[in-house]
Amino acid sequence: MIWEVFRQEREGAAFAHAGSLEAADEAFARAYAHELYGRRNESRALWLVPRAEVRTVDEFVDEFERNYRRVDGYSLKSRLREARERAGTQPD
């Protein structure tokens, strides 16, 4: 059985994918993960997830051009200038 291993480097850090390992059962998976990904104090904690349980979402089609959800959906510069001119506060 194949297990995906996620590693937390420091307290408070996100768990990041480290690699995978093959083990006969959970007890072996724990032991291998410990030896392969944590024997030099490079990990604070590990997550073990059976590969078959991982679900992938990788379709990110923006059919409706919903740019209001993105930073590039806003251009404030020219309108800020216009507003400043209106208020007479435009810097030289």
Added chain:
Amino acid sequence: MTSEAAFLEHVQSGGVVEAGDPMPDEYRALLVKFIAMHGNSELMGVLPERDWILRAPTLQRKLALTAKVQDEVGHAQLIYRVCEDLGAPREQLLDDLLEGRAKFHNVFHYPTRTWGDVGVIAWLIDAAAIVSQKALLKCSYAPYARIMKKICWEESFHILHGRDVILAMMNGTQEQRELVQEAVIRWWGPIMQFHGTRMPAESDLVLQYRIKTKDNESLRQEFLDGYVPQIRELGLEIPDPALRYDEGEGRWLYTEPDWDELRQVVSGHGPASADRLELRRRMRDANAWVRRAVLADAA
């Protein structure tokens, strides 16, 4: 544009490939062959050092050497895992290795005669290997590049260990210094062969697909840049009178390595090839009952 040409353009322009992505059969086959040889080298590469675990001069050295061996076997585990996701089962990779159908690096086909050899292996062979492995950090096949980060990090401990062993001997007795000098003489030929023949980049498919990112000669030059000064500053001699840095050409000149020896050795005819493979076969057979018991238990 054909899908093969599009794939080539993708990887050549820095694009990466994940395990589940479509890829040309040629690319997959090259990956498996290249990565399996790397895995085999990690696995076989511990044997020259294993021979000295029981003979290490101090407890500290014994523990450090054991840890290094554990690291390298761990690297083999990670690397074989990458091959498995490409469709090459581990049992098949081990069969190919033990039956002589697959290769491992030339330097692991030689005996370790003295403790000086152990130091030189950890220092210079690991340094030569790191140069190659660093060039794999940008491999087009992302799962391989990712584990290479961890592997390079651990290799840096091995170089420290090697330098420490060498410095202890160089600061020791005349006899110890001679052991190091003799080891440098013994290993220099294989080290110069290690990165392989000069091959034009256009005809090297592994380079074209950006599986490795530097050609053999560039890797060798990088190794010489880093390590010739380090060897010489300790008062050690390198057994190649032609070795010198040519300012005009901007590269190291050296006596042509013995490529026939390299071909002989990597095809399983090195001085220790047969013994090493025999030991692996014996171990695999002797431990087969453990695998059977564990797998039966888990089933």
